[in-house]
Amino acid sequence: QSALTQPASVSGSPGQSITISCTGTSSDVGNYDLVSWYQQHPGKAPKLMIFEVNKRPSGVSNRFSGSKSGNTASLTISGLQAEDEADYYCCSYASGSTFIFGGGTKLTVL
Amino acid sequence: EVQLVESGGGLVQPGGSLRLSCAASRFTFSSYEMNWVRQAPGKGLEWVSYISSSGSTIYYADSVKGRFTISRDNAKNSLYLQMNSLRAEDTAVYYCARQEVEYYFDYWGQGTLVTVSS
Numbered sequence: 001q002s003a004l005t006q007p008a009s010v011s012g013s014p015g016q017s018i019t020i021s022c023t024g025t026s027s028d029v030g031n032y033d034l035v036s037w038y039q040q041h042p043g044k045a046p047k048l049m050i051f052e053v054n055k056r057p058s059g060v061s062n063r064f065s066g067s068k069s070g071n072t073a074s075l076t077i078s079g080l081q082a083e084d085e086a087d088y089y090c091c092s093y094a095s096g097s098t099f100i101f102g103g104g105t106k107l108t109v110l
Numbered sequence: 111e112v113q114l115v116e117s118g119g120g121l122v123q124p125g126g127s128l129r130l131s132c133a134a135s136r137f138t139f140s141s142y143e144m145n146w147v148r149q150a151p152g153k154g155l156e157w158v159s160y161i162s163s164s165g166s167t168i169y170y171a172d173s174v175k176g177r178f179t180i181s182r183d184n185a186k187n188s189l190y191l192q193m194n195s196l197r198a199e200d201t202a203v204y205y206c207a208r209q210e211v212e213y214y215f216d217y218w219g220q221g222t223l224v225t226v227s228s
Contacts, residue, residue: 001172003154036214038155045205045221046147046155051214089155093213097169099145099157 004029004090004102011108017078020105022090023071028100030071034093037066037075040104041086049088050075077107085109112137112217114206119222126196126226132189132206132219140164140184143209146191148202149221156202159191160209174200196226 005023012018022029022037029035035053038046048057050066053073063078073092077084090102118130132144146158159180160169168180179192189206203223207215 032213034213038215040155045218046215047218048214048216051210051216052212057216091155091157091214097160098171099160099213101147101155101157104154 001028001094001098001100004092004100006088006090006102006105008103009106009108011110012077012080013110014080014082016080017076018080018107019077020075020088020090020107022073022075022092022102024073024092024094024100025071028092028094029068029073031095032093033068035066035068035073036091037064038089038091039084039086040089046089080109082109112208114208114217114219116204116206116219116222119204119224121225121227122196123228124197124226127192127194128196128224130191130193130204130206130222130224132191134187134189134206134208137208139182139187143211144182144189145207145209145215146180146189147205147207147215147218148200148224149205150199150202153202158204161189193224196224198226200224201226 037050040046053068054066113135115133177195203221205221206219208217
């Protein structure tokens with residue numbers, strides 16, 4: 001299976017909002033409400049930010065939100081802060097009991 | 111807090127073998143499904159393998175099927191990945207990740223680097 005499609009990079013100024021898209025197929029994103037998002041700072045392990053499309057784990061800021069329409073999921077970060085600068089990966093459960101990740105998006109806070 | 115600590119990475123020649131371990135603590139390991147996820151240098155995340163809480167159900171990515179074997183020892187709170195017939199493209203940081211029932215990874219280890227090179 002091919003990786004889910006994410007933009008390679010996005011950027012925004014502090015206080016602004018950005019959205020990262022994650023496009024899959026009817027065999028993964030489109031078929032299951034099981035999309036999760038992970039934040040990864042350089043040299044660090046990934047951190048769960050969103051699960052089941054739009055749910056936030058405890059401790060994750062409500063500035064992070066998720067949504068899905070058809071085969072495309074999205075992560076929105078509002079009120080951008082310097083510490084949000086990181087790589088972001090989407091992940092979907094897929095048919096065949098596998099998981100598929102997106103290629104990753106580098107977020108730059110200008 | 112939940113702790114996952116990987117070990118066993120290193121430099122291995124193409125065609126060689128390596129066994130990774132993941133020591134789990136501060137949670138009931140035997141109750142959770144576990145996974146291995148890898149990240150090649152400068153690249154994105156790639157799911158590698160899944161094992162159910164009892165070890166009875168296992169899945170692999172096509173890229174490692176037939177070469178890698180996932181296993182666990184619930185008595186030792188440990189997860190393993192036996193990697194055989196290693197290739198240059200297996201070079202990556204390997205993470206163990208705890209899976210929640212709703213199909214997401216809530217805790218990750220710090221990773222262990224595997225380098226396949228002659």
